[in-house]
Amino acid sequence: MDKIFRVNMTNLTTSVEDCPADWAGLGGRGLTSAVVAKEVPPTCHPLGPNNKLVFASGLGGRGLTSAVVAKEVPPTCHPLGPNNKLVFASGLLTGTPAANSGRLSAGAKSPLTGTIKESNAGGTAAQMLTRMGVKAIIIEGQPKEQAWYRLAITKDGVKIEEETELVGKGNFAVVEAVQAQHGKKVGVLSIGPAGEMRMKAANISVMDPDGKLRSHGRGGLGAVMGSKKIKYMLVNPEGAPGVTLADPEKFKTAARTFAKALLDHPVSGEGLPTYGTNILINVLNEAGGLPTKNFRYGQFEGHDKISGETMHDTIAARGGKTKHGCHAGCIIQCSQEYVDQAGVYVTSGFEYETIWGFGANCCIDNLDHIAEADHLMDDIGIDSIESAVIMGVAMEAGLVPWGDGPGVNRLLREEIGKGTPLGRILGNGASSVGVAYGLTRVPVVKDQGIPAYDPRSVKGIGITYATSTMGADHTAGYSVATNILKVGGDVDPLKKEGQVELSRNLQIATAAVDSTGLCLFVAFPVLDIPEALVAIVDMINARFGLSLTGDDVTALGMSILKTERAFNLAAGITSAHDRLPEFFSEPVPPHNAVWDYTDAEIDEFWNF
Amino acid sequence: MDKIFRVNMTNLTTSVEDCPADWAGLGGRGLTSAVVAKEVPPTCHPLGPNNKLVFASGLGGRGLTSAVVAKEVPPTCHPLGPNNKLVFASGLLTGTPAANSGRLSAGAKSPLTGTIKESNAGGTAAQMLTRMGVKAIIIEGQPKEQAWYRLAITKDGVKIEEETELVGKGNFAVVEAVQAQHGKKVGVLSIGPAGEMRMKAANISVMDPDGKLRSHGRGGLGAVMGSKKIKYMLVNPEGAPGVTLADPEKFKTAARTFAKALLDHPVSGEGLPTYGTNILINVLNEAGGLPTKNFRYGQFEGHDKISGETMHDTIAARGGKTKHGCHAGCIIQCSQEYVDQAGVYVTSGFEYETIWGFGANCCIDNLDHIAEADHLMDDIGIDSIESAVIMGVAMEAGLVPWGDGPGVNRLLREEIGKGTPLGRILGNGASSVGVAYGLTRVPVVKDQGIPAYDPRSVKGIGITYATSTMGADHTAGYSVATNILKVGGDVDPLKKEGQVELSRNLQIATAAVDSTGLCLFVAFPVLDIPEALVAIVDMINARFGLSLTGDDVTALGMSILKTERAFNLAAGITSAHDRLPEFFSEPVPPHNAVWDYTDAEIDEFWNF
Incomplete structure (x- = not known):
């Protein structure tokens, strides 16, 4: 039977629990029928008080993270306090040979939106966890001391170990250090400086099959991980029993x-x-729905310079990779490896929303500048969509001129990455920038930045x-x-x-x-x-x-x-x-x- | 009949309206009875659908500002956008010979709390407005251009005039300039740099009978005034008909x-x-309810150094004034004029909550340092209670050491007053500081700082x-x-x-x-x-x-x-x-x- 791994960061203990029946992958009609058979009197009137309406499907991924958060997290708790919980759960089909089934869900109460949050990502950890028999990892509590920790996860459970060396480092340094020590067959989930500083736009990075990074991007889950003082999680699938198919x-x-x-x-x-997803630049521009200059216009003059077609040709001409998958078993391969003019790797997982946000939204028509931003965000560990909206509002505030790619990258590297006061304003989301500069042209709902499609x-x-x-x-x-x-x-x-x-x-x-x-x-x-x-x-x-x-x-x-x-x-x-x-x-x-x-x-x- | 002065800052027009009956001071039983007589069928059943329950007392002050905001402001509007309204209303007894009746209410949707807000203050404007027959001033809309304005208010209405000279200046400069031009018999309401920068802790200052400042302190109403691009309001009571008593x-x-x-x-x-109100330092310390070191303890070792008794003796010994009223007709005179060691005026309206907040809350046991803070806050135009809580959280974040009075005053003068990035983090309230530095020990409810009495x-x-x-x-x-x-x-x-x-x-x-x-x-x-x-x-x-x-x-x-x-x-x-x-x-x-x-x-x- 699959297990729940529970980690208590207040007293630094861990436990392995059986997965409750209503969270297991044994649900749907099987479970509803079982509940009805057990709890509903057979002779009751279908519309009377003794009948029960049962929703119960087997839970995985978002269904499971949301069920755990809803059951165990007090809704009014502070998202960065000890009462919030960070939950990871693979999907129902993860770990099987099903194509494109390798996504991992992360859930918690979001520091950015104040709502429940699920954010899912590719990478290798999800499939490893399922093969290890781990249905979910629930991280709760908060250390009272200032120390940082890493979690070492094996099929037998979780060990909490103090971490010093990698604190303050970017995500790429974490991946490099882990691979140097443990080889390439482990999974890594980590936070960068943004998560350590508990910025509301901080994400959680997941290593993909090529040692690149994918992200649980939205909603500031990296800040929740930072508040629990966990720099990274190492998933070692050694001896995993694997997945059985009925x-x-x-x-x-x-x-x-x-x-x-x-x-x-x-x-x-x-x-x-x-x-890749960037095929959408020209599509949305044509439709008049490509938000431009912080949502002033629906079309961007420089759309051709940042389009998926241009990007494909650029990567091909420079000798990069135009296809790349975020997890084993992906047959779409919408990712890529973007390289610079010298053919040196810059970034992957370079998405439409990122290119829209730093491009049309900030009036930057230079793909190389945006690719550098993408790399910096992966390393700092900050959501690329939120950051794109942040930069649009920062331009609204006059912090950098419209169209200034190097200026935006300076804000990422020197301000957000280093946690200066300005960096903390920016790193806490578009809404935070709006507050700091008293602006009302701030495209957010529930304080989360509006992405790449104009709602009008x-x-x-x-x-x-x-x-x-x-x-x-x-x-x-x-x-x-x-x-x-x-x-x-x-x-x-x-x-x-x-x-x-x-x-x-x-x-x-x-x-x-x-x-x-x-x-x-x-x-x-x-x-x-x-x-x-x-x-x-x-x-x-x-x-x-x-x-x-x-x-x-x-x-x-x-x-x-x-x-x-x-x-x-x-x-x-x-x-x-x-x-x-x-x-x-x-x-x-x-x-x-x-x-x-x-x-x-x-x-x-x-x-x- | 009393009038409503309405100011539209979008198209820069003003109007004078009759006060609706349900807002006039003609309410209570008289009005409820009139409504019942007119609208309720005499023979209806008292518990039936045709009966009506009528709440209607004459409205002034908070009753009126809240009624106007509730009726005219869309609850989900952005507090700093054109749909919010800023309302001023004197109380029902203001302008009469009743002792201590000179308070002015200001209301709006608060940028700090997101709630409805009323904040009342002393000063001379309330009594002038009532004698001029002004029931309320409603300021709505927002200029599209970057210009700043002043409002010139006479018994006949409001004129909107462009203001350039005083933009960027502190409140004391505004008072000085206005008095130099118009003499001492006018009223002044103004915002300082904090309000211009639309900081959520910004207040609205009101000139008192001695040319000192009183404040509509809480909830960031100064930011609302700043969002409407009004630097100050000049109240000229010339020719006011005065108040009639029935x-x-x-x-x-x-x-x-x-x-x-x-x-x-x-x-x-x-x-x-x-x-003065500072009599409470020793009282609350004795009761164990004096929040100390950002609400860690209920008693402060240095309480004697900042107590009302010590303050009284210090002022008396230095030749300041131990009594002072915030408006004509005050017989309590809880204010004072605090002077420095050379007998030079520093501040007035120096309240318990301010002294608690910079004192016990920040572990500062030096009244002179706190008095300087009080003066700076009056000039910058920022709420002293919110600022006190802000500074406690800033110390929590390590921005200045506990007990560092000069450090706190540097943050006020050099950061908040100048609108640096750190100043904008601080000026937007204790909650903003908590967000920027990822802290959970942030004493706020609905994002407004908790004042000087420990709730436990x-x-x-x-x-x-x-x-x-x-x-x-x-x-x-x-x-x-x-x-x-x-x-x-x-x-x-x-x-x-x-x-x-x-x-x-x-x-x-x-x-x-x-x-x-x-x-x-x-x-x-x-x-x-x-x-x-x-x-x-x-x-x-x-x-x-x-x-x-x-x-x-x-x-x-x-x-x-x-x-x-x-x-x-x-x-x-x-x-x-x-x-x-x-x-x-x-x-x-x-x-x-x-x-x-x-x-x-x-x-x-x-x-x-």
Whole structure:
């Protein structure tokens, strides 16, 4: 049976617990039926008081991190205090041969948004943990002394060891030191200086198969890890028993169907593998939804200089890698290795949102400058989307001129990286910069920076920003797919109609996908190719010996959203926080679209 | 009929409006009866749907500012954006011969707390405005350009004039320049550099009868004024028609009874006039409720060096003034003029909370250092209580050593006053400092600094901090009176019993007192001498020709609190925000008292 590894940083003890049945991967119809059989009197009236409505699907990934946070973290606690908990959980399909299933979820109460938070990342740790039989790691408490620690995780449990050498160092130094000592077959999760300084934009880095870094980016989970005084976690999978499949043949068939769907869909099979996520620069610019100069315009003059096409050609011409996967088993390979003019490696996992944010949003039309920023952020350990929004607001405040790439990189390196007073203003998020300089043109929801799609001209994503349980987050319900890419239907991005329903359906589906350990990009085939969803459900059933249906997956998604929302309400985050900043009433060229939803229209979202 | 002066800073226009009946000083039973007579069918069932419950007392001061904000400000608006409004209103008795009636209320949505906010101050403007027939000034909108303005207010209306010369200057320079040009018979409300920089701790200064400064201190209203680009407001009472009393004889009798009660009570008649509010240092130290070293201890070793007694003797020995009033007609005279060793004026309005905050809270046992801080804060235009809590957290962060008076004054002068990055971290409140340095020992409620009474060893004030509609604020319901000074009864400060009821009764009464224009210190006689409350009600009746009773005053207080609470709930501030920071579960010597209320016990407060 899978285990929960619990780490108490107050008294520096650890324990290994059996995974409770409702958190195990033994759920869905199997569990609901078991609960009903045990607790509901067979002769009761279906509409009477003795009947029970049971939501219980097997939990992994986001479903599990949110369940643990909702159950164990007091909603009004200080996110950086001893009562918050940091939870890691692999997805239901992680560790299996399913394509693109290697995502790891991290959850806690977010210091940035004050809400519950889940952020998932690639890298190697998720698959190792599952093969080691670890369902989740729960880190609680806080040391009273000033010392720093590392966690050494094996199949038998966790050891807490004092760390001195790597404190104050960047993430790359951590990876290098760990690999020098333990070789390349271990997993690493670490924080950089931003996390150590408990900055609200700090992320948690995860080593990928090539020793590069992936990130649990959003919501400041790196600050939570820093508040627990953990510099890094070493995952040593030696002797891991591996993953057992309840029905290997059925799994194999489903996995093949699933992989075929991924390869057949034009977005996951062609667009993303060729150009990476940055294919979106030209797409969004064309749609008038590429936020430019801190959300003043929907198109950027310099879009060609930073587009996915230009980036692909640049990397190819310089001898870099145009394809790269964030975890073993990825068949999309949307990452890449960006190199400089001399062909020397600069960064990987160089995403559309980062390039949008430092590019159009800050009016920087130089990919080399943005690539340097990406490298610096990986090393400092700070979220690239939040940082992009931070820099836009910093330009609004006049701290550096619009378009000044080297200036932005100086702010990252010299101010944030070194924790100067200005660096602390910046490192605590776009909202923090707005407060410090008394600005109102601050694109955030629940204090989290709004990413790369203008909510006025891509209205479905605006509903997602407003209503997501985690602050402005495009991945929470990627309406861009249907509004712009015409995947899963076609909802006009400029009209109000249909967006709330679109965002709701996508947010429900995403909460479920985030629980499987699958990369979110599997949503593209799922939305268009009916066999893809069936294959996912079949894989889960074949993994655990269940008989879930598609409805169970929807029920799981709904249940996760409701759990998260209940936590937020208890934390004091209400519908009043489901609002975009007032400046979005300003028309954005070229469509001169405005954000024109009433409060009541937005609040319809939660009617399910 | 009294007028509302409305100022629109977006299009730079002003207007003079008739005061709506429900905002006029023509309320209470007269108005409720009129509404019932007009709107309720006489034959309806009292418990049926056609009956109406009407709360309507005449509104002034806090009652009026909160009514205007609740009616006209969208609760979710950005406090520094064009949709917030800044409202000034004198109290119901302001401008009359009633003793201690010269307080001016300022209201808005607070940038510090996110709640509705009222902050009242002495000075000369309130009485001038009432004599000019101005019921309230409502300032709305926001200029699109970068220019700064001043408002010139006469009995005929408001003129908006561009201001250049005084921009960037401190409050004392503003007063000096205005007096040089307009003489001493005008009123001045101004902001210093903190307000111009829209810092969340910025206050609004009001000139007092001696050309010194009083402050609308709490909640960052100076930032709201700064966001509207108003450097100062000049009140010229020339030709003011003055105040008419409906029943001068009745007023005179009541005013005499009221003044006698003020002079007869040991606190308002003896303690405050002799030692000022700083008499409390030794009282709270003795009670073990003097928060020391950022709320670690309840007693301060150096208390004798900063006590009211020492301060009185120091001022007397140096030839300063031990008595001083903040407005004409004050018979308590709790202010003073503190001078340096050479007898040169340093500061006035030098309050217990300031001296506690820079003294015990920061371990500074030197009154001269604290007096310099007080002067600097007046000039920069920043709240002295928030600044005191800011400095305690700054010491927690290691920015200056504990006890370093000159260090603290350097932070005020060189960092906050000059708007350096560190100054902007500090100037945005204790919570901002906590965020920047990732600290959890940050004594705030709703992001407003907790003042000078430890909530663990003076539990009634803890309930007020938690439940006040305006963040941590001792004046919202000064339970210290009954817990420690044994005024209005005796509720053991260390026991949980009775505190919620005590705080509730005091908060209701305070909301009403804050609407009269009376200094809050009238509460001491009101709580102990039955004739005092009768006299206040009689004065209001004699002023406006009403027949209110004491019950109407209670109903007014309740109605104000409920109006404010409704605004807060709509703004997303819920019971989850009615909580003290978690570190108050730590025992505080000498009593080793802890904050041990359950959420449900605190939430009982709103059951009325």
